[in-house]
Amino acid sequence: SIPLTFFAGIGGASKAGILIKGGNFLEALHEVDTVVFDKTGTLTKGFFEVAETVAMEGFSKEEVLALASSVESHSNHPIALSIKRASQASQKVEVSDYQELSGYGVSAKVEGRIVLAGNAKLMKEQGVSIPSGMSDETLVYVALEGRLAGYLILRDEIKPEAASLIERLKNLGIKQLVMLTGDKKESAQKVAQAIGITSFEAELLPHEKVERFEALLGARATQGKSVFVGDGINDAPVLALSDVGIAMGGVGSDAAIEAADVVIMNDEIGKVATAIAIAQKTHTIVW
Ligand code: ADP
Ligand code: MG
Numbered sequence: 529s530i531p532l533t534f535f536a537g538i539g540g541a542s543k544a545g546i547l548i549k550g551g552n553f554l555e556a557l558h559e560v561d562t563v564v565f566d567k568t569g570t571l572t573k574g575f576f577e578v579a580e581t582v583a584m585e586g587f588s589k590e591e592v593l594a595l596a597s598s599v600e601s602h603s604n605h606p607i608a609l610s611i612k613r614a615s616q617a618s619q620k621v622e623v624s625d626y627q628e629l630s631g632y633g634v635s636a637k638v639e640g641r642i643v644l645a646g647n648a649k650l651m652k653e654q655g656v657s658i659p660s661g662m663s664d665e666t667l668v669y670v671a672l673e674g675r676l677a678g679y680l681i682l683r684d685e686i687k688p689e690a691a692s693l694i695e696r697l698k699n700l701g702i703k704q705l706v707m708l709t710g711d712k713k714e715s716a717q718k719v720a721q722a723i724g725i726t727s728f729e730a731e732l733l734p735h736e737k738v739e740r741f742e743a744l745l746g747a748r749a750t751q752g753k754s755v756f757v758g759d760g761i762n763d764a765p766v767l768a769l770s771d772v773g774i775a776m777g778g779v780g781s782d783a784a785i786e787a788a789d790v791v792i793m794n795d796e797i798g799k800v801a802t803a804i805a806i807a808q809k810t811h812t813i814v815w
Pocket of ligand 1: 566567568569600603605607608629630631632633634645646647666667668708709710711712732734761762
């Protein structure tokens with residue numbers, strides 16, 4: 529039978545906006561020594577601002593932004609939503625053959641012409657040459673018929689409570705803190721440094737996040753439980769694989785909320801530490 533205090537722990541968590549899907553997860557949370565984070569939408573707001581549009585010769589900024597928003601029209605990725613918000617172009621264009629290339633970007637035919645929007649990896653894979661020595665921010669390259677039309681500089685904000693969360697987790701005895709992201713190395717490094725995570729891996733495709741997570745658990749000296757915290761966009765498989773998968777309930781996809789063991793209702797990342805603290809306190813009372 530489940531001790532009564534488990535209900536108290538789950539009830540207390542739920543009052544704090546943390547949904548724990550069972551007493552076993554509360555117990556596992558008490559034994560956690562490894563916490564792995566997704567970056568975009570988890571440690572950062574995932575609400576990008578298009579800070580700048582850069583057009584290559586032969587294109588205008590408006591054209592670049594309009595092409596980007598057309599090719600992104602079917603995507604729900606936070607990057608796509610930001611581009612659509614920024615674009616003023618409301619004229620209906622015909623978009624066909626749409627493909628979401630998870631971890632890379634999107635491709636489609638816009639008025640019959642092939643348009644790509646995505647990261648440097650996508651451009652490289654598709655044989656589109658891009659300038660070198662680019663900024664450390666998140667960039668979305670836009671290509672038309674195999675040629676670079678321009679790029680967008682996107683700015684995301686770190687959640688204000690992310691740094692104090694890392695501090696609290698260290699104080700709660702968490703030994704290993706890691707960030708895994710599909711974003712590029714330079715923007716990952718900026719976030720990791722700002723919040724105090726020393727270990728991170730970037731430019732990971734969704735399946736590589738799973739592989740890196742497994743490798744990380746295999747290489748540990750300690751035997752505690754593992755937590756993965758994500759927003760569920762391209763990380764539902766890792767959420768399912770971890771001992772305790774924690775998803776953001778606000779921005780998270782339905783699939784993520786389904787795959788998760790713990791759901792943070794209002795995306796306040798600080799509640800990851802609150803959940804572990806409640807688990808530790810509940811444990812003290814039970815045993
Ligand atoms: P994260 O691991 O940081 O949450 P994702 O795995 O969702 O990131 O995406 C990784 C990278 O793939 C993004 O940083 C972006 O460069 C590119 N990308 C993914 N989806 C899109 C999209 N719809 N449009 C443009 N770029 C995208
Ligand atoms: Mg994400």
